[in-house]
Structure formats: C-alpha cells, structure tokens
Amino acid sequence: MGIVELGHTGLWVNDLDTMRDFYGRVLGLTVTDEDPEHGVVFFSSRPDYEHHEFVIMTGRTAPPGSLLAHQISWRLDGFDALLEYYQRFVAEGTPLQQIVTHGNAFGIYFFDPEGNRGEVYWPTGIEVSQPFRKTLNLDQDPQAILAEAQRLLEENGPAYQPATAGPPQP
Structure with missing residues (x-):
C-alpha cells in the first residue's frame, strides 16, 4: 500500500x-x-x-466541549525535552490531563486553548504490551523518575518482543 x-x-x-x-x-x-x-x-x-x-x-462549528480528535501526539527527541515541556506547560498554565509511562514511552497529555487533547511523548525504546498506562510523577529528580517508571513496569506490565520489534526511529 x-x-x-x-x-x-x-x-x-x-x-x-x-x-x-x-x-x-x-x-x-x-x-x-x-x-x-x-x-x-x-x-x-x-x-x-x-x-x-x-x-x-x-471555521470550527462544533460547540465547546465537543469531542472531535482523540489526540494529536508529538514525538520528542529525548527525556530532557519531556522535562522541559513539563516545565513549560506548568509555567504557561496549560491544562494537563495526565502524565504517564506507557512503558514504551513517557507522555504528557495536555489540552490546547480550545480543549483539543494533545500529547508530547518520548519513546523509551522498550517494547511493552499495550495498553499500559501508569501515572508518572515528573516533580522529582530525573533519576528518580526513571527508577519510578522501571518499578511501575516491573510491577504492572509484561514486556513483549515481537519478531519485528526494534528501537524507535528518529
């Protein structure tokens, strides 16, 4: 195709x-x-x-609060970028829905000024069966964040290795 x-x-x-x-x-x-x-x-x-x-x-015709797009997700180039976006969103007062680890990625779900849901995410390179979604606390030292994510994965989610699995592409 x-x-x-x-x-x-x-x-x-x-x-x-x-x-x-x-x-x-x-x-x-x-x-x-x-x-x-x-x-x-x-x-x-x-x-x-x-x-x-x-x-x-x-030209939007849907009334406020209407569900339109599920989400628009933006892949980040690193863990530091995720932390920078978190600080930026907090400073701007951007409404946050949830900060999560999916095992295969860390994501910050946010709402734009018209209520559309977006996500910025960093792929971890770990293959994890989905759906996997556990709240992650970014208000701590970066090493503590990574340790927390690893603990959540070990306690809650089996990893999988499909034949075509590989590291995320830049």
Whole structure:
C-alpha cells in the first residue's frame, strides 16, 4: 500500500490568533506558511524536512466541549525535552490531563486553548504490551523518575518482543 508515516493533520479552530500562539510559542512548532485572509496557519516541527505536519484553520462549528480528535501526539527527541515541556506547560498554565509511562514511552497529555487533547511523548525504546498506562510523577529528580517508571513496569506490565520489534526511529 505504500504508507510510511502520517504526513499532516489539522484542526478547525475558533480563535486563530490564540491557537497560533499556543502551537508556535508554547509547543514550539515553526510557522511555515499562513494566510490570515483565509484563516489558515501551517506548522512544522522539522521545517527543513516537512513543509507542514499540522494545520489550523478558522471555521470550527462544533460547540465547546465537543469531542472531535482523540489526540494529536508529538514525538520528542529525548527525556530532557519531556522535562522541559513539563516545565513549560506548568509555567504557561496549560491544562494537563495526565502524565504517564506507557512503558514504551513517557507522555504528557495536555489540552490546547480550545480543549483539543494533545500529547508530547518520548519513546523509551522498550517494547511493552499495550495498553499500559501508569501515572508518572515528573516533580522529582530525573533519576528518580526513571527508577519510578522501571518499578511501575516491573510491577504492572509484561514486556513483549515481537519478531519485528526494534528501537524507535528518529
């Protein structure tokens, strides 16, 4: 079939300026193109490689609180980035749903200014049967976080090794 990855996704929004600020300044995505007249902004986490991975456009018709997208997840390049996002979200007052270990990844689930759920996550490289979701406390020393995640995995989740398992790709 030829599909190798998700190219991009988008959201209909009410307040383009607020959402542009959140995804640009708070999440740190690069605006690669925009057309205020048509109410659209294109973002990329790697603009030298991909013109856009995420689009916002005015025209949302669903009332506040409607469930639309399940989540939009952004893979991080390291454990330190996860901790930096946690500090940024706390400083910005970004609503957090949960901070978890999935065994194969640590994730911070958050809500953008219009209530859409997002996630930033760091793949650990450990293969773990899913679903596996245990709350993780990021308000501690990094070594203590890693030890807590290991303990949660050992106590609650069997690892698996499928024939095609391998380390996460950058």
